[in-house]
Amino acid sequence: MKERRKERIDRGIKARSDDIFALNSYREMLYVAVPPALPVIGLLILPLILPTYWQKVLISTCVFALLAMSWDFLVSVGMVSLGQALFFGIGGYLAGILDRYVGCPIWVTIPVATLVGGVICTIVLLPVLRLRGVYFAMVTLVIPLMMERIIEATGFLGGTEGLSGLKPFPNSWIEVYVIAIATLVALYSFRRLVTEDYGLVLQGIRDNDRAVMSGGINIYWMKAQALFISGCVGAFCGAYITHVYAFVGMPAFAMDFSILPIASAIVGGVGTFAGSLVGAFILVPLSEALRGIGGLRTVIYALCLVVFIVALPEGIFHYIQRKYQQFERWVDVDQ
Amino acid sequence: MIEVTLIYGFVNSIILALIALGFSLTFGISGISNFAFGAFFVLAGYTVWILMHQLSLPFLPSIVLALIFTSVLGALLYRLVLLRIRGQVISEVIATFGVGLAILELFRYLGFTGFEYTLPVFTDGSIMIGETYIDHQRLWIVGIGIVLAVVLYFFTHHTKLGLAFRGIAQDERTALSLGINSDRIAGISVAFGSGLAALAAVVILPRGTISVNEGYDVLINAMAVCIVGGLGSTPGVVLASFLIGYAQMITDTISGPHWKMIVSLVAILLILVVKPSGLFGKQKELEERI
Numbered sequence: 329m330k331e332r333r334k335e336r337i338d339r340g341i342k343a344r345s346d347d348i349f350a351l352n353s354y355r356e357m358l359y360v361a362v363p364p365a366l367p368v369i370g371l372l373i374l375p376l377i378l379p380t381y382w383q384k385v386l387i388s389t390c391v392f393a394l395l396a397m398s399w400d401f402l403v404s405v406g407m408v409s410l411g412q413a414l415f416f417g418i419g420g421y422l423a424g425i426l427d428r429y430v431g432c433p434i435w436v437t438i439p440v441a442t443l444v445g446g447v448i449c450t451i452v453l454l455p456v457l458r459l460r461g462v463y464f465a466m467v468t469l470v471i472p473l474m475m476e477r478i479i480e481a482t483g484f485l486g487g488t489e490g491l492s493g494l495k496p497f498p499n500s501w502i503e504v505y506v507i508a509i510a511t512l513v514a515l516y517s518f519r520r521l522v523t524e525d526y527g528l529v530l531q532g533i534r535d536n537d538r539a540v541m542s543g544g545i546n547i548y549w550m551k552a553q554a555l556f557i558s559g560c561v562g563a564f565c566g567a568y569i570t571h572v573y574a575f576v577g578m579p580a581f582a583m584d585f586s587i588l589p590i591a592s593a594i595v596g597g598v599g600t601f602a603g604s605l606v607g608a609f610i611l612v613p614l615s616e617a618l619r620g621i622g623g624l625r626t627v628i629y630a631l632c633l634v635v636f637i638v639a640l641p642e643g644i645f646h647y648i649q650r651k652y653q654q655f656e657r658w659v660d661v662d663q
Numbered sequence: 664m665i666e667v668t669l670i671y672g673f674v675n676s677i678i679l680a681l682i683a684l685g686f687s688l689t690f691g692i693s694g695i696s697n698f699a700f701g702a703f704f705v706l707a708g709y710t711v712w713i714l715m716h717q718l719s720l721p722f723l724p725s726i727v728l729a730l731i732f733t734s735v736l737g738a739l740l741y742r743l744v745l746l747r748i749r750g751q752v753i754s755e756v757i758a759t760f761g762v763g764l765a766i767l768e769l770f771r772y773l774g775f776t777g778f779e780y781t782l783p784v785f786t787d788g789s790i791m792i793g794e795t796y797i798d799h800q801r802l803w804i805v806g807i808g809i810v811l812a813v814v815l816y817f818f819t820h821h822t823k824l825g826l827a828f829r830g831i832a833q834d835e836r837t838a839l840s841l842g843i844n845s846d847r848i849a850g851i852s853v854a855f856g857s858g859l860a861a862l863a864a865v866v867i868l869p870r871g872t873i874s875v876n877e878g879y880d881v882l883i884n885a886m887a888v889c890i891v892g893g894l895g896s897t898p899g900v901v902l903a904s905f906l907i908g909y910a911q912m913i914t915d916t917i918s919g920p921h922w923k924m925i926v927s928l929v930a931i932l933l934i935l936v937v938k939p940s941g942l943f944g945k946q947k948e949l950e951e952r953i
Binding site: 403408410455456458459462463465466467469470471473474477478480481482583587590591594623624626627630631633634637638641 | 696743744747748752753754756757758760761762764765768769771772879883886887890919921922924925927928931932935936939
């Protein structure tokens with residue numbers, strides 16, 4: 329009986345550019361050079377050509393892309409968080425406090441909130457570092473909800489009103505380019521980091537933590553470092569948005585900031601970081617276009633999440649990457 | 664004052680137990696994530712409300728229909744979503760959480776908030792215990808909670824189906840080799856858990872209004888109780904609900920209702936630091952948490 333199966337083979341150009349790196353035409357050089365250059369060109373040019381309103385959309389797209397990347401990074405260490413809002417909220421509130429109560433200028437608040445926010449996130453999650461999988465997810469889901477409650481209950485840091493009237497960015501060009509460049513830096517650093525030795529150890533912890541332990545590596549220290557890196561990125565987003573809106577309040581811990589990054593990363597493709605960017609650039613403008621439906625947005629994200637997890641678990645970026653690097657053909661299989 | 668705290672703490676503990684038993688049946692005992700649990704709880708409440716007010720059915724048939732509807736939905740959730748990603752725990756969590764979020768936020772979008780969304784009590788009236796008034800609904804809660812805990816204990820220890828539930832959590836391949844169809848059992852377990860969520864909803868919700876945020880609270884409380892009690896243990900769930908229930912009540916009387924939910928988080932964190940497998944938990948002690 330004859331059956332057919334699909335065979336995937338690397339394109340010749342992929343093999344030449346990957347292993348032996350013998351490129352012999354402009355076409356091949358472009359094949360290698362264009363994809364990594366696309367996000368750079370896109371993010372640097374988009375602010376120049378977009379109208380003001382869509383610049384704001386670009387800002388929130390980049391913020392969600394960053395959050396998605398920090399989620400993706402945690403996942404590549406085996407820690408699945410359902411509460412990226414924690415990082416975001418802590419960064420936001422730190423920037424707000426520094427601005428309101430200490431009176432720091434904006435170029436102090438954002439870096440300080442980023443680093444201190446990373447430290448605080450690490451300390452908050454330190455007790456649950458021993459947990460894996462579902463348990464870590466549960467705890468991270470609970471903590472931002474609790475933060476919201478605590479702020480509501482105690483009324484400190486402005487309580488339900490939040491802190492408003494904070495310093496905005498000096499002008500909109502600085503505003504949009506800060507986040508665009510931060511996104512690019514994060515994208516390429518993360519992509520580089522996970523292929524370095526350091527990143528390989530982190531991925532080892534995800535795949536088999538006991539093997540890494542028996543290799544004489546303190547996995548909790550490594551996990552804490554990963555948490556710090558991810559927390560810094562999340563806190564940066566929070567601090568940045570605080571200054572964009574000149575306001576920080578309880579919405580900083582809202583479910584939106586947890587679910588949208590996860591949705592972006594999963595729609596785009598987990599483990600690639602570029603996928604997070606692709607996902608955010610699909611979902612956030614989409615939601616902006618559907619602004620009229622208001623609260624239904626979260627429903628749509630959630631459904632996107634479910635549909636992609638079930639139907640296309642590899643994500644869009646992996647799919648595009650495969651088409652770009654491989655060709656497929658049907659071959660006969662002899663039984 | 665102490666008497667009030669004691670009695671209402673008891674009721675609060677039973678409420679927690681009612682909520683957690685359903686979650687525990689799916690997640691704790693069979694090891695299948697159902698993070699849409701809170702959403703099913705709220706969904707059942709709204710279903711009863713819609714059946715009674717829009718279709719003007721009597722109370723009892725509405726409850727039965729809502730129970731069936733939620734269980735079927737649970738089975739569908741398993742068949743359409745969970746079945747395809749069984750074994751990838753993280754995907755299970757994210758997918759079920761996504762479904763739950765979609766349900767909850769859909770209700771919020773449709774405007775199901777307000778004081779008119781209440782369910783009727785089973786029987787009206789109240790009795791005195793010592794010097795404390797306690798209404799009939801709370802007595803119903805206590806009664807049903809105790810019966811349910813006992814039934815569930817016997818179900819998971821002395822019936823074939825219940826033992827199969829525990830079997831697939833302990834070792835799915837061994838369960839398969841003993842002739843347990845793990846996919847079918849897992850589906851039934853999700854359906855049962857959803858049904859119990861609906862049951863808890865119709866018993867508990869008459870105390871107040873149905874609100875979307877209740878869904879998140881229910882999920883958090885259920886998780887807290889299951890983690891503290893230890894996965895896979897019905898006595899653990901009961902003990903943990905009493906610990907957390909009284910702790911919540913005491914916090915409530917001392918420092919106000921806002922702090923009530925924080926007790927759950929503190930309980931989760933404490934138990935995970937001190938004894939990660941929970942008070943009574945045995946299974947997966949090493950595999951899941953190192």
